[in-house]
Amino acid sequence: MESVEVSEIGRFDIGLQELFCDYVPQVFRRADFRRWREWGEWNDDYRAFALMEAGRVVANTSVMRMRLVLEGREVMGYQLGAVGCLPSHRRRGLARVVMNAALDACGDAPVLLFANPTVRQFYPRFGFQPQIQTLFAATYDAVSEGPPTPTLSLDDVEVRAGLAALSSEGLPSTERFGARGYATVASWPVANGFARPLRQLGTDAWAFAGVEGETLYLDDVFAREPFDLRAWIPRLIDRPIRSIRFGFTPERYWPEAVTAGEDMEADLFVRNFHPSQEAHRFPVMAHT
Ligand SMILES: CC(C)(COP(=O)(O)OP(=O)(O)OC[C@H]1O[C@@H](n2cnc3c(N)ncnc32)[C@H](O)[C@@H]1OP(=O)(O)O)[C@@H](O)C(=O)NCCC(=O)NCCS
Numbered sequence: 622m623e624s625v626e627v628s629e630i631g632r633f634d635i636g637l638q639e640l641f642c643d644y645v646p647q648v649f650r651r652a653d654f655r656r657w658r659e660w661g662e663w664n665d666d667y668r669a670f671a672l673m674e675a676g677r678v679v680a681n682t683s684v685m686r687m688r689l690v691l692e693g694r695e696v697m698g699y700q701l702g703a704v705g706c707l708p709s710h711r712r713r714g715l716a717r718v719v720m721n722a723a724l725d726a727c728g729d730a731p732v733l734l735f736a737n738p739t740v741r742q743f744y745p746r747f748g749f750q751p752q753i754q755t756l757f758a759a760t761y762d763a764v765s766e767g768p769p770t771p772t773l774s775l776d777d778v779e780v781r782a783g784l785a786a787l788s789s790e791g792l793p794s795t796e797r798f799g800a801r802g803y804a805t806v807a808s809w810p811v812a813n814g815f816a817r818p819l820r821q822l823g824t825d826a827w828a829f830a831g832v833e834g835e836t837l838y839l840d841d842v843f844a845r846e847p848f849d850l851r852a853w854i855p856r857l858i859d860r861p862i863r864s865i866r867f868g869f870t871p872e873r874y875w876p877e878a879v880t881a882g883e884d885m886e887a888d889l890f891v892r893n894f895h896p897s898q899e900a901h902r903f904p905v906m907a908h909t
Pocket of ligand 1: 712743
């Protein structure tokens with residue numbers, strides 16, 4: 622393999638960020654970092670380790686610093702993302718170079734990542750182990766009642782600041798295996814148009830939630846204090862529901878929820894730690 626140098630792209634590396642943004646859609650068709658970046662969400666927590674060739678990024682591994690919550694204990698860790706190599710440059714060891722640079726930056730701290738079926742054999746080469754994620758559901762009959770709770774837009778800088786504050790100062794949605802302070806992770810699918818609406822349940826509790834068919838999907842809850850989520854359901858739904866699906870382990874908000882099989886779409890890999898032995902789901906809005 623030719624000798625190559627890895628560039629670290631941080632918050633202030635505007636020119637290199639542009640090149641990173643050009644690279645991403647060439648590897649991940651539906652992904653784009655531009656709007657997220659325009660929102661000012663690329664902060665010190667996010668660093669891209671990129672290999673450049675002829676003025677463009679040809680391979681990359683990004684590192685998002687995360688305040689992980691492991692069985693109630695907060696631990697600094699990292700989540701890898703945007704791991705890839707341009708199709709024209711694969712099988713030359715370039716992804717290995719950027720993976721090693723990114724993992725050097727993580728040291729001995731816990732690292733996790735969400736992969737896909739094509740790379741299940743790739744991550745074990747770097748010390749990662751596959752980890753099962755469980756789906757959680759509850760049977761619950763409810764009808765729409767009362768004024769709908771407001772929908773908040775992250776296009777609004779104050780809403781982004783509000784989410785950042787709630788996420789970093791409030792309660793994690795799960796203590797079992799979760800995180801806090803990940804507003805800039807949650808905003809990424811919003812900036813890409815993939816996320817469910819953000820709804821305001823009172824002043825100090827926000828939830829990403831939406832109804833599909835007869836099911837309410839509660840993807841995540843950000844709250845300053847414990848509150849009765851159940852009481853808000855009639856104002857969160859616009860038609861009758863019969864069940865709820867959770868994007869996180871609902872031990873706090875819905876202790877009677879039951880496991881509903883394995884999350885076959887997660888492909889979680891972990892390194893330097895073991896998440897809870899109990900069934901768990903790392904919050905979907907905390908996936909990079
Ligand atoms: C997966 C990917 C990053 C590999 O890039 P690459 O530059 O071809 O990888 P490298 O040449 O550095 O390979 C490093 C090692 O992993 C192996 N490897 C590469 N791709 C692999 C795969 N998909 N599955 C298993 N092993 C793989 C290589 O054989 C090599 O092993 P070796 O050192 O023993 O020879 C690249 O195929 C890609 O961008 N895929 C699409 C994007 C994607 O799915 N990314 C993962 C997101 S979670």
